[in-house]
Amino acid sequence: PVDAPGQQWLDRLYRHVFQKEVLHIPYHPYDFEDPYTPPFSPYLLKEYNKSWFLVAFNHKRERIETLALDRIQQVEASCVTFYRSQAFDGQQYFRDIIGLTIPDEGKVEEVLIRLSPGQAPYLATKPLHSTQELLGKSEDGWLFRFRLIPNFELESQLLALGERVEVLAPASLRAHIKKRIEQTRELYKDLK
Numbered sequence: 001p002v003d004a005p006g007q008q009w010l011d012r013l014y015r016h017v018f019q020k021e022v023l024h025i026p027y028h029p030y031d032f033e034d035p036y037t038p039p040f041s042p043y044l045l046k047e048y049n050k051s052w053f054l055v056a057f058n059h060k061r062e063r064i065e066t067l068a069l070d071r072i073q074q075v076e077a078s079c080v081t082f083y084r085s086q087a088f089d090g091q092q093y094f095r096d097i098i099g100l101t102i103p104d105e106g107k108v109e110e111v112l113i114r115l116s117p118g119q120a121p122y123l124a125t126k127p128l129h130s131t132q133e134l135l136g137k138s139e140d141g142w143l144f145r146f147r148l149i150p151n152f153e154l155e156s157q158l159l160a161l162g163e164r165v166e167v168l169a170p171a172s173l174r175a176h177i178k179k180r181i182e183q184t185r186e187l188y189k190d191l192k
Helices: 007-019 120-125 152-160 171-187
Strands: 039-048 051-058 063-068 109-115 133-138 141-148 165-169
Antiparallel strands (some): 051 063, 109 141
16 A cells, blocks of 8 residues: 555655665664664665565664665665675575565575475465475375575465475474474463
8 A cells, every 4th residue: 555654765765775875764673672773875675565675784783684664763864975785686685585584694495395285286376486396296295395595484474374384394494383383372272
């Protein structure tokens, strides 16, 4: 929707991205008690899951961050010199992930899942990621492989499939999904 929180910043941020102007943006992440206001060099705007985000270089933390527009409280021009990270390539930045979150220590891994025969054809026609490959079919399910960085959005997609999916590899992702399922199960322990 045009009146969604944060969308009032789109035109203004687009101009600053285009003109390569550093910004002071009071930003209030969900997990911070108070907003913080480092200078940001804005690189690009991206839409994901019906929300808009700004990808920018945080001058204080010296790293690229993704800011949800609905968490931005204000946008002010800064006199700080624009910084363009040599490592940043807008065409390639999101290539190895689903969504927007790139974990600090994230690396591309082979992810294997088995999907129930009833759900698998849907995933076959609507891939989760460009690296998705169908490795085989059996009565137990269809085996899919991905080469990507496991992140929150991947976990969310897998958990949304519920009992129709099993994560086979990597072991760290399998263990993390199991832990999240157990935590969810604990919320319903009083039900018989």
